[in-house]
Amino acid sequence: MSNIIELKNVNKWFDKFQVLKEINLEVKPKEKIVVCGPSGSGKSTLIRCINRLEEHQEGSIVVDGNEISENTKNIEKIRAEVGMVFQQFNLFPHLSILDNCTLAPTWVKKLPKKKAIELAMENLKRVQIEDQAIKFPGQLSGGQQQRAAIARALCMEPKIMLFDEPTSALDPEMIKEVLDVMVDLAKGGMTMIVVTHEMGFAKEVADNMIFMDEGRIVERAKTNDFFENPKSDRTKLFLSQIL
Amino acid sequence: MNLNILKPNKENISIYLVMGVGLLSVGFIDILSNTFFNFNITRIFPEIISYLSPLLLGVFGLHFIRIEYSGNKTLDIINKNLNSSNFNAILSLIVVFILIKYLPLLLKWAFFDANFLGNTKEDCTGDGACWVFVKVWFNRFMYGMYPNAEQWRINFSFLLLLTSIGSIFVFPNKFKKYIILFLLFIFPLIALNLISGGLFGLKLIKTGSWGGLSLTFIVSAFALIFCFPIGVFLALGRRSDLPAIKYSSIGFIELWRGVPLITVLFMSAVMFPMFLPDGTYMDKLMRVIIAITLFEAAYMAEVVRGGLQALPRGQYDAAKSLGMGYWRMHFLIILPQALKLVIPGIANTFLALVKDTPLIFVVGLLELAGMIGLAKTNPEWLGMATEGYVFAAFVFWVICFAMSRYSQNLERKLSTER
Numbered sequence: 085m086s087n088i089i090e091l092k093n094v095n096k097w098f099d100k101f102q103v104l105k106e107i108n109l110e111v112k113p114k115e116k117i118v119v120c121g122p123s124g125s126g127k128s129t130l131i132r133c134i135n136r137l138e139e140h141q142e143g144s145i146v147v148d149g150n151e152i153s154e155n156t157k158n159i160e161k162i163r164a165e166v167g168m169v170f171q172q173f174n175l176f177p178h179l180s181i182l183d184n185c186t187l188a189p190t191w192v193k194k195l196p197k198k199k200a201i202e203l204a205m206e207n208l209k210r211v212q213i214e215d216q217a218i219k220f221p222g223q224l225s226g227g228q229q230q231r232a233a234i235a236r237a238l239c240m241e242p243k244i245m246l247f248d249e250p251t252s253a254l255d256p257e258m259i260k261e262v263l264d265v266m267v268d269l270a271k272g273g274m275t276m277i278v279v280t281h282e283m284g285f286a287k288e289v290a291d292n293m294i295f296m297d298e299g300r301i302v303e304r305a306k307t308n309d310f311f312e313n314p315k316s317d318r319t320k321l322f323l324s325q326i327l
Numbered sequence: 328m329n330l331n332i333l334k335p336n337k338e339n340i341s342i343y344l345v346m347g348v349g350l351l352s353v354g355f356i357d358i359l360s361n362t363f364f365n366f367n368i369t370r371i372f373p374e375i376i377s378y379l380s381p382l383l384l385g386v387f388g389l390h391f392i393r394i395e396y397s398g399n400k401t402l403d404i405i406n407k408n409l410n411s412s413n414f415n416a417i418l419s420l421i422v423v424f425i426l427i428k429y430l431p432l433l434l435k436w437a438f439f440d441a442n443f444l445g446n447t448k449e450d451c452t453g454d455g456a457c458w459v460f461v462k463v464w465f466n467r468f469m470y471g472m473y474p475n476a477e478q479w480r481i482n483f484s485f486l487l488l489l490t491s492i493g494s495i496f497v498f499p500n501k502f503k504k505y506i507i508l509f510l511l512f513i514f515p516l517i518a519l520n521l522i523s524g525g526l527f528g529l530k531l532i533k534t535g536s537w538g539g540l541s542l543t544f545i546v547s548a549f550a551l552i553f554c555f556p557i558g559v560f561l562a563l564g565r566r567s568d569l570p571a572i573k574y575s576s577i578g579f580i581e582l583w584r585g586v587p588l589i590t591v592l593f594m595s596a597v598m599f600p601m602f603l604p605d606g607t608y609m610d611k612l613m614r615v616i617i618a619i620t621l622f623e624a625a626y627m628a629e630v631v632r633g634g635l636q637a638l639p640r641g642q643y644d645a646a647k648s649l650g651m652g653y654w655r656m657h658f659l660i661i662l663p664q665a666l667k668l669v670i671p672g673i674a675n676t677f678l679a680l681v682k683d684t685p686l687i688f689v690v691g692l693l694e695l696a697g698m699i700g701l702a703k704t705n706p707e708w709l710g711m712a713t714e715g716y717v718f719a720a721f722v723f724w725v726i727c728f729a730m731s732r733y734s735q736n737l738e739r740k741l742s743t744e745r
Contacts, residue, residue: 137644164650174645178663178741187659189647231647240649 087146088244088275089112089134094143104140104194105299113243115277118286118307121296122322127279130296131246134277134278135166148243153194164192167237170285171249175221190239190292193240198314200239202312207235211265231265238269245269247278283327287311293317335394341626344402347391354384354420362428378543382420389416437717459709461718464702468718471538471698477530481541484518511552518545534612535548535691540722545693547681548613554576554680555673557620559626559666563657565632576628583625589686591618615687623680630672634665667741674734677729695719 089111096104096322102124111117119127121230122323132138133145136152136159145152150162176184185204189195208214211231213224221229230250235244252257261283270276270289282288286293286307293310295318296302303310303319311327335343356382360366369380376383389410397403440455443462451457461468467648470478492515495506504603525531537545544575583591595618596611603609638661646656666673685696693701699715702708 101593132644135648137647160650160652163648168648170641170644172639172641173631174639174641176642176645176660176664178667188651191659192650236649301744 088115088148089110089277090144090146091134092144094133094140096126096133096140096142102327103299107301108293111244111275111277113275114273115138115292116270116290117278117292117294118290119277119279119294119296120281120283120286120322121302123320125296126299127296128248131248131277131279132244134244135163135168137168145153160192161235164188164240165243167240167242167245168236169230169233169245169247169250171252173221173226173233173253175229175233175236177221180218181213181224182218184221184232185236188236189239203241204235204239207238208232208237208267210238211235212261225258226254227261230254230258230262234262234265234269244275244277247276249279249281251280251282252261264277281326283311295320295322331618333391335391337394337397338583340394340397340399343391343394343633347388350384350391352733354381354388357381357384358427362431381424382417385420386413386416389420403506406511428473431576448711451636456714456717457711458714460702460708460714464698467539467702468695468698470541471541471693472536473532473538473541474530474536477524477532480521480524480529484521485541487517487542488514515549515560539698542687542692543684545679546616546619546684546687546694550623551677552621554623554627554676557624558676559631559662561624561628562631562635565628566635571669578667580625580628583717584629586622587621588619588683589689590684591622592619592689611690612692615690615692619680619683619687623676626676626679627673630669630676631665633671633672634667635661637668638665661744667738670734670738670741674731677734678730681726681730695722 087110089109091109092278094104094107095102107130109130119130121127126192129138133140134147134152138156147162148165150158152159152162175181175185179187182201182204185207186197189200189203190197205214205217210215211234213228213231213235216224216228216232221232224232234250250266251262254262259282263282266276266278266285267289276289278285278290289308293303293305293307294301295310295314295316297318303314303316305314310319311323314323335347357368360368360495361381367376367377372380390413392402393406393410394402394415396404397406410416436455438455438690440453441458442451442453442455443458444450445459446463448460450459466475468607470481473481491506493512495503498506520526521529521535522537523532561580562574564572565580567573569574592615595614599614600609642660642664643656645658650661684694687694688697688700696716699719703712703715
């Protein structure tokens with residue numbers, strides 16, 4: 085099977101500070117990858133590069149057959165195929181939950197309004213907040229907001245979903261409801277790259293684990309191998325601290 | 328009985344109340360007798376004490392009744408709002424005393440001793456204001472030199488404006504869009520052609536004879552409609568990644584913000600025609616409206632930019648990650664939120680714009696304040712400046728207050744954060 089995401093020798097600098105060093109990564113369709121590592125290791129930057137919320141300076145990133153670079157004219161088209169969920173939810177506070185979900189499908193994919201609403205309700209049902217559809221984001225709990233954000237991303241019917249620490253801003257009680265939705269999504273066959281510290285979730289759904297430190301991918305392994313016998317000392321140290 | 332006059336307490340509340348209210352009453356009687364009967368009951372004291380006596384009596388009185396949790400609701404409300412400390416007590420007293428001393432004078436001048444009847448200056452016999460002046464000149468204050476027989480055209484235009492604005496609230500949301508489009512694009516054309524005439528057998532009326540409050544409205548309305556979108560685009564331009572757009576926006580904004588409006592108006596009237604090719608002509612009023620529009624747009628741009636900067640980066644990220652391009656992101660996500668944040672600033676700029684319109688007198692256009700300035704120099708009506716400008720102030724205040732209330736209303740209606 086051909087790769088849906090391919091990163092080759094990606095380097096990125098913030099001014100003089102190199103945040104990504106020689107990143108190579110292939111993701112196959114329907115593969116689930118969990119990225120972990122200490123803060124500042126470049127995990128978020130890595131997945132933000134995949135839909136060009138950050139620009140990389142060297143190397144190539146190919147998403148679904150399209151090279152992402154400065155010359156990419158149809159970057160919006162690629163982004164429409166890559167859903168993203170953020171740590172801070174980033175729902176649009178001036179729109180109701182339903183409008184949050186229908187806005188992009190109607191304006192970007194030109195879906196008829198009625199279809200978009202049907203699709204939105206379907207996805208809100210999937211994340212179990214269909215009863216909150218007419219409320220505004222500010223009226224929802226953190227867990228509900230994050231689930232709404234997942235539904236909003238799903239409404240674009242993306243091929244790939246990127247999760248940038250989706251549970252880090254949540255109360256412990258609400259983490260589970262969000263993780264449940266993500267597990268359900270994974271079982272549905274979505275291609276997922278998840279940056280998270282939730283190792284329980286990683287063990288349950290991930291096919292492959294990636295450990296990053298100081299801008300490099302230190303270790304990439306099958307989930308079982310990663311937890312049972314990590315190769316590098318840095319990974320061992322990290323795992324001993326968080327498990 | 329333990330009576331500590333420095334620390335009024337609840338146990339002896341009735342004694343403190345009697346003392347406090349008594350002192351307050353003496354203070355008030357003093358100032359009232361001073362104001363209305365010209366009789367100073369404290370004149371036995373030295374002048375400075377006599378002058379300050381109402382204040383001193385009042386402060387001691389308020390001190391005695393400042394009892395926390397007294398159990399008396401009225402007393403608690405008074406203490407909380409007017410009398411929470413000695414300093415606040417003094418401020419409360421000063422405000423009340425100023426009102427007692429000067430409000431009656433103002434009312435006497437404006438109403439009780441004022442003259443409303445008659446047609447000439449000689450009919451004003453009282454000591455108060457001569458509102459006859461405003462009455463006689465009212466037509467000119469409203470329409471300037473616009474011929475009386477044609478004034479229905481102005482009236483009709485404003486009626487049309489008011490009804491279409493009113494219909495926004497009456498008709499369902501579906502039609503809202505069309506009414507707003509009509510107001511923005513078709514109405515200005517209709518109004519302009521109707522008021523200036525020259526088409527459909529309407530008599531042509533040169534802009535030189537437009538004036539009064541209607542001119543205030545015309546200048547403000549056109550400037551308001553156009554300065555807003557220009558300001559928004561300038562704000563976006565200033566934050567653009569493209570250097571050409573960015574630096575020309577910055578240049579434009581800083582140039583117009585750095586020049587006084589009165590200079591801009593002079594330039595538009597005197598210098599601008601020199602740059603036009605021979606034979607081309609641009610109406611003076613048009614030039615003035617364009618000048619004011621661009622001037623206020625520069626201010627609007629900075630207000631809007633403030634809103635844009637207040638939005639978290641996550642909103643841009645989220646919009647981009649859903650596949651929205653620059654324009655969709657800004658018009659669907661960023662601007663609705665940013666503009667909502669800066670409604671007070673926008674209202675501020677709009678109010679300033681309306682109040683800046685009298686400056687067009689420097690190019691010979693006379694709106695409300697300008698017409699009053701003209702009328703007060705009429706030999707038959709000399710000495711009426713106060714009445715005229717009080718009237719102008721009142722009219723401007725009503726307009727601006729209405730706009731301010733509307734903006735507050737809008738803020739409440741649009742708030743979804745709670």
